[in-house]
Amino acid sequence: MARRTPSGYQGRVSEDAIAALREIAFWLERQNAPTYRVRAFRRAAAVLDDVDDLDRRVERGTLTDLEGIGRTTATVIAQAHGGRTPDYLAKVRDAAEVPEHGAELRAALRGDCHTHSDWSDGGSPIAEMATTARALGHEWVALTDHSPRLTVARGLSAERLREQLDVVARLNRSLAPFRVLTGIEVDILGDGSLDQDEDLLAELDVVVASVHSDLRMASAPMTRRLVTAASNPHVDVLGHCTGRLIGDRKRPQSTFDAREVFTACRDHDVAVEINSRPDRLDPPRELMRLARDLGCEFSIDSDAHAPGQLDWLAYGCARAEECGIGPDRVRNTRQAADITG
Template identity: 40%
Template sequence: MTNTQLGGFVAELADLMALDGAGRRRVSHYRRAAMVIRRFDHSLAELIETGADLSRVPGIGKGLAGYLGDLVRDGASPRLERYRGRVPPGLPGVLRLDGVGVTRARVLWHAGIDSVEKLGNALANGELRGLHGFGPAVLSRVQRGLAAMAALSGKSLLSEAGRAAEKLVTSLRGAGLVVEVAGELQRRLEIVATVDIVCGAESEEVWAEADNCPGVTLGSRQGSNPIEVSLDGVRSRLWAVPPGVIGAVVHHLTGPPAYLEALADRARGMGLELTPAGLDGAGEASGTESTIYAALGLPWIPPELRNDATTLARADHGLPRLVERGDIKGDLHMHTTWSDGAATVRRMVQAAADRAYRYLAITDHSPSTGVVAGLEAAGLRAQAAEIARVQEDYPDIRILRGCEVDILPDGTLDLDDEILSELDVVLASVHSVFAMTAARMTDRIIRAMENPFVDVLCHPTGRKLGRRDSYPVDVREILHAARRLDVAVEVNGGPRRLDLDHRGLCLCGELGVRVVVSSDAHSVTRLDNVNYGVDQARRGWLQSSQIVNTGTLGEVSGWIGRRRR
């Protein structure tokens, strides 16, 4: 059993206990424990099997150690079953919705609304009006939450789709097959409806090899190609094609249709025909992407840019060299055990050094975040001493002192200028109080950016995929202000955030707004979330020169010092 699964069981227990009416303190202990477990570095199941005493792991404690032991040894827990018996099965799902906490979920339950589906119906039928705690602001928040949930329903986050596909692709390649990823995953969409995997081999061989891969469930095979596949629950299709046309098929499946149509139009104008197997009439070697584009007089267009006819119009004027993962020289947004991160400063620094970064910023939360205990000025100064000690041991990587400061509802910051002036880099974020008009939210954020110590505006729209849409905000106006004030905006690589999205990033490129690509890592492994940020920056047509943290340490320090003189 993985730590993610174990953390999931602890989170489920916390939800059930809360819905059942358990005390706030116990529940929040369990919720924190779930986070600790998910981010734990070693396999807890292995530790349990070797007889280690988990009750001594900070954040777990005695009660949970027994629970985890039951789960690992028996795959079940009497305690969990007891709670499952007390709470309607659909009710914990309601808790996932933005705007519905435990109190409101219990109100719904008493009103007979005990699943997301019933909640959607009740909302549509106006049955929530008058229910305690469901004023107009909450109702519209719930509505947006339902929409966000529906957008992800049956689909996968890019990170989940990518991990699932990689497992199968690695397994098939290990068997000697030629395998490519196509479709939405190849275009790096933030939400993937279907993963497409294409093999250049006989179908029977492909199906047989896929069947051997753990976590793979093959759909009906009778005469169909592709076959439907579930990869660890991620909806996928597996295609078997002749090896000679795999490049063209991958291109075709990568689409999207509007883009392929525009490309087919162009081919027709040249007396050629674009088919799923390549270009007809363009001679022998028209079965690969590069030959297709060459025959059409176009540069090869990276999948992340493929959208519709406008892509081709832009490509005719030449393509930028899009930013790549290798261009990123440091990460300016991460958390440690000083706030809600799982790893110490030292471990985050080591992990950044392992990724050959030249610099990193430690940016724990300020106090107001609400969910976690953030750092006051005194805490930040104490952290500075630790950073200085770690810095001595890592001469090749520069540790920047930073903070992710909350933007309060009136646009002021959660820490005063005196402490901010001591930091190397200041990030500003909205983490709470989303219920305001777009005009007020926009003013709030711009006011925060006007503080001369703010360097980066983080996750500017506040969306969380599958949970909540963006808060109402005028992104264009924010970006104009960012340009005027020379504040960078972030593309946050957290798979649920990916905020700004590609449209906002395109606008950054047009307006000349600097962008920071960051991981917002709360653990060592999540530093790699920066990759998803790079994907979205590429979808936004951004080049390395437009991104702050592709710069050298000297360049970044120079930029950070720009407004503080």
């Protein structure tokens, strides 16, 4: 599978030091590197944006005199400014994992139904997430910041969400024909109700409903909880349904009657999310196959909280292909008008 890079970061020798710094940040985010490392490169790019004597500073070796530029970023800047691919950039490109499967499905995706911005617990502004999604070849991206109950993630109150809708409307005028779809990742409460005003949910393009609390609830009430949420007419996608975490941050999956939950998703036209985050990869393959056999549709989503994480879709596509899920069953292979209609 060919490695995908944002078209603004051409994957060639860059003569633009700012572009090199931003591309390094992109690859570090894709690798889920610590935030402080990513911020160092994004901060240096922002500092460099205001430098008008770059030739002189590179020649004299005084880049590190600028607040926000350290030895590593100064080396990247000097190498890129001299027409070389910076060594650090080459290293992070080479370290990028590319799944063996799923290339055809990945090429068919037109958008992403689950992303976050710095309005909740994401690390970047809406515009930066949108322009990176566009650079990766998307036609649209759904902005689904958290709902108010998730205070640790700065979930959006109804008032803040309405403010965000105005921001998205203005941004869409400048990005057209690319489109940011309005949305939310709304918490599924203990009784299956949703953590946001129902009338406001009706105004949104994409509603991803997810469980973030009481994940160890007994199977029967968890089943009722998920079925109730999937039966809500405003829900479009059931997000990371088992709530599991894998890798360094392990968390066991929630228990529920998957057949009953997925049947409710199918009957109420709710897509089962294939969450592509490397620390989730949710649901497990056996549940993906069950949902496939029951006739469910799917949404392969990045759950990105930073621009580089938008490229995690490749992991979900690989798993979908392994489970025999083709583009005709994947909702985000469709145009924006089909998602919002």
